[in-house]
Structures are given as structure tokens and as C-alpha cells.
Amino acid sequence: MLNFRYYNPTRIIFGKGVVDKIGKEVARYGKKALFVYGQGSIKRIGLYDLVVERLKEAGVEFVEHPGVKPNPVLSHVRKGVELAKREKVDVVVAVGGGSVIDEAKAIAAGAVAECDVWDFFEFKEQVKAALPIITVLTISGTGSEMNAGLVITNEEKKAKFGFRAEPLFPRVSFLDPTLTFTVPKDQTAYGSVDAFTHVSEVYCNRAKTGVMISEGIMETIMKTIVRYAPVAVEEPTNYEARAELMWCSSLALSGITWCGVGDLTLPAHMIEHALSALYDIAHGAGLAIVTPAWMRYMFKIQKFVEQLTTFSRNVFGADSVEEGIERFEQWMKSMGCPIRLADAGIPASDIDAIAENAFELSKAWGMSDFYTVDVIKEILSLCV
Ligand code: NZQ
Ligand code: ZN
Numbered sequence: 001m002l003n004f005r006y007y008n009p010t011r012i013i014f015g016k017g018v019v020d021k022i023g024k025e026v027a028r029y030g031k032k033a034l035f036v037y038g039q040g041s042i043k044r045i046g047l048y049d050l051v052v053e054r055l056k057e058a059g060v061e062f063v064e065h066p067g068v069k070p071n072p073v074l075s076h077v078r079k080g081v082e083l084a085k086r087e088k089v090d091v092v093v094a095v096g097g098g099s100v101i102d103e104a105k106a107i108a109a110g111a112v113a114e115c116d117v118w119d120f121f122e123f124k125e126q127v128k129a130a131l132p133i134i135t136v137l138t139i140s141g142t143g144s145e146m147n148a149g150l151v152i153t154n155e156e157k158k159a160k161f162g163f164r165a166e167p168l169f170p171r172v173s174f175l176d177p178t179l180t181f182t183v184p185k186d187q188t189a190y191g192s193v194d195a196f197t198h199v200s201e202v203y204c205n206r207a208k209t210g211v212m213i214s215e216g217i218m219e220t221i222m223k224t225i226v227r228y229a230p231v232a233v234e235e236p237t238n239y240e241a242r243a244e245l246m247w248c249s250s251l252a253l254s255g256i257t258w259c260g261v262g263d264l265t266l267p268a269h270m271i272e273h274a275l276s277a278l279y280d281i282a283h284g285a286g287l288a289i290v291t292p293a294w295m296r297y298m299f300k301i302q303k304f305v306e307q308l309t310t311f312s313r314n315v316f317g318a319d320s321v322e323e324g325i326e327r328f329e330q331w332m333k334s335m336g337c338p339i340r341l342a343d344a345g346i347p348a349s350d351i352d353a354i355a356e357n358a359f360e361l362s363k364a365w366g367m368s369d370f371y372t373v374d375v376i377k378e379i380l381s382l383c384v
């Protein structure tokens with residue numbers, strides 16, 4: 001087992017009806033909140049009214065920052081930072097999916113900073129402090145509710161960048177699986193693929209093999225998602241399926257999976273961010289296209305062969321790596337995910353531009369020694 005550090009301070013409150021307690025929890029962190037949410041789903045499911053009532057009952061004042069879009073954008077983040085500063089809020093309450101939580105994190109960091117918030121994404125400045133963040137999760141997938149990461153798109157630069165910083169761990173996250181009953185089939189599939197790849201990327205890239213505890217945790221999370229994602233797609237109100245997916249998603253990027261096997265590396269994510277930056281597609285849809293291609297490329301150059309072999313056998317019951325990747329792809333396709341660029345309406349002639357875009361993140365994430373423009377192009381050519 002390799003040396004590692006593990007730190008995860010997020011308090012999880014999980015189960016049916018738990019959001020009832022949100023007022024009391026927010027009140028522990030301040031008297032005035034910034035209430036961040038998306039484009040209307042929380043109003044349609046009655047969650048907006050519940051949160052408003054509970055905040056009022058607990059004597060918490062709040063100002064609203066609605067309209068966060070999927071693949072959240074910098075201009076909207078900056079508006080949130082201005083509002084948080086002007087209103088002198090003490091705490092940020094994020095109610096929604098990864099996009100809402102990520103934007104809330106960026107605002108929480110920007111609200112106490114002198115610099116422009118984008119400086120953090122270009123690693124020109126470091127987040128040393130942030131307003132406390134409390135989340136209510138409404139869609140499983142990103143794990144943002146239990147990690148210190150965030151991803152924002154700079155729409156002028158067409159750059160989707162992300163980073164992690166300890167002050168951005170949510171203090172408390174409310175996880176009620178029933179809130180995800182209304183998530184549409186496609187978003188259910190994309191979120192499941194996202195959570196799955198947070199584990200499969202670590203599993204297949206890991207520097208150290210043979211660490212039973214971490215490999216066991218990872219294989220169990222992947223197998224659970226493989227089993228329950230199609231159930232949730234077909235039966236949206238199946239509580240056990242939604243609950244298993246929700247907890248798997250939170251654990252998948254919480255830090256628990258890579259203890260002792262090496263650092264977190266997310267190369268397919270790095271390439272996917274170029275797809276969602278350029279074409280505004282759902283992150284999980286982009287991953288369904290890129291991840292099998294990344295695996296095929298690595299197998300072709302005979303890297304991570306042991307990792308890919310146990311992935312294929314232990315997660316998909318396959319006798320060979322080729323068959324394992326094929327089954328992985330079919331699992332995603334059966335849930336309605338795109339698995340080739342064309343399925344998402346992206347022309348193969350764009351590969352050069354996508355690779356150039358991804359290479360900027362490859363440099364920012366310190367991966368450019370291996371992930372050159374040419375290597376990224378080769379991986380993308382397997383997505384055609
Ligand atoms: O805008 P609203 O109305 O909230 O609708 C959303 C949105 O249209 C809808 N939705 C959410 N909960 C719902 C619901 N619809 C019905 N019922 C509900 N209960 O679903 C759509 C997608 O929401 P979004 O928040 O965009 O999805 P997701 O959670 O997949 O977040 C994606 C973003 O997170 C980033 C992605 O890159 C992307 O920008 N990621 C964040 C990570 C992190 N912070 O650790 C890691 C990931 O790898 C990922 O990069
Ligand atoms: Zn992801």
C-alpha cells in the first residue's frame with residue numbers, strides 16, 4: 001500500500017425527509033444565507049417551498065441566486081459573488097445537482113477573496129478560505145456534495161476548468177433519495193456514468209495494484225452502479241435503486257477510493273471537459289463517449305493491462321479486456337447514453353479542435369507530459 005492522506009469533513013444526513021432539518025443546520029453557520037439553485041426543477045418538486053419555510057422558521061434571512069445552468073458558467077458565478085459580497089451573507093445554501101453545488105462553491109470562495117474567481121481555476125491564486133457551504137442534492141452523479149472539487153466553464157475562453165481546495169468541502173449535505181425520483185431517464189443515466197467513471201478512472205489508472213481494501217471498495221461501488229442504474233432508469237421511483245446510486249455517487253469522489261493506490265488522475269474527464277466546453281453536452285454523456293476509447297487506447301499501447309484485466313473480469317464478468325470494454329459500452333448504450341461522437345452530433349472533423357482545447361486542461365492539471373495533443377487525438381479517433 002502506498003502512503004496516503006485522507007480527509008473528508010462533510011457531514012452527511014441521509015434518508016427520506018431529512019431536509020426538514022435544514023433550517024437548524026444552516027442557522028449554526030450564520031443568520032443570512034445565499035440560496036443558490038438551478039432552472040426550476042426544485043420548484044416543480046416542491047423542494048423550494050420546503051427550504052424557504054425551514055429557513056424562515058429557523059430565523060435565517062436569505063437572498064436568492066437562481067438560474068444556474070448545467071455546465072455552470074463564469075459570468076453567472078461572478079454575479080453570485082457580487083450578490084454575496086453586497087448582501088454580506090454568512091453561508092451559502094446550494095439546492096440542486098453538481099452544477100448548482102459547483103457554482104455555490106465558486107461563489108463561496110469568491111465572496112471572501114480579493115482576486116477574480118477565475119484566478120483560482122488557472123492556479124494563479126489559491127483558495128485559503130470560503131463561506132461555509134450547505135447542500136441539498138437532487139441528482140446523483142458528480143459527488144460534489146461530498147468533495148472539495150468544482151468545475152466551471154469560462155464561456156469567453158471556451159475553457160471548462162476545475163480544481164479542489166479544502167475550504168470547499170460542504171459542511172453538511174442532505175441526501176434524500178426521494179428527491180431524485182423526478183430526475184429524467186437521460187440525466188439518471190448520465191449521472192450514473194459519471195459516478196461510475198470517477199471510480200473506473202482511478203481503478204484503471206492506479207499506480208499500485210494488489211491493495212485489497214481499496215480495490216474492493218472500488219469494485220463494489222462500480223458493481224452497485226452497474227446493477228442499479230438501469231433499475232433507476234426504468235423505475236424512477238424505486239427507492240432502493242435511487243438510494244444505492246446516491247450513496248455510491250457521493251463515495252465515488254470522496255477520496256475513500258484511492259487511499260493507498262496512488263493519486264487521483266482523471267484523463268478521460270480531462271478530455272470530456274473539452275466536449276462539454278465546446279458543445280455544452282452533459283458531462284456524463286461526454287464520459288460515455290471518451291472513457292471506453294481511453295481504455296482501448298491504453299490496452300493498445302499495453303499500459304494498465306493488469307488494471308484493465310481485473311476491471312473487465314471483476315466488474316463486467318468478461319474473459320478479456322476487449323469483451324470487458326464492449327460490455328461496459330453496451331451497459332451505457334442500453335440506458336440511452338451516446339457512445340460515439342456522432343451519437344452526440346459532434347463531427348469527427350472537429351477532433352483537432354477538441355484535442356487542442358483538452359490540451360489546455362492537460363497542462364493546467366500537470367498531465368501534459370503524457371497527454372500531448374497527439375495522444376489526445378489518438379484517443380478521440382477511437383470515439384468515431
Ligand atoms: O437546473 P435544474 O432545474 O436544477 O435542472 C437540472 C438540470 O437540468 C436537472 N435536475 C436536477 N435535479 C433534478 C433535475 N430534474 C428533475 N428532478 C430533479 N430532482 O438535471 C439537469 C442536470 O443537472 P446538473 O446539476 O447539471 O447535473 P450534474 O449533477 O450531473 O452536474 C454536472 C456538472 O458537475 C460537474 C460537471 O462537469 C458538470 O458541470 N462535475 C463536478 C464534479 C465535482 N464538483 O466534483 C466532478 C464531476 O466529474 C463533474 O465534472
Ligand atoms: Zn465526473
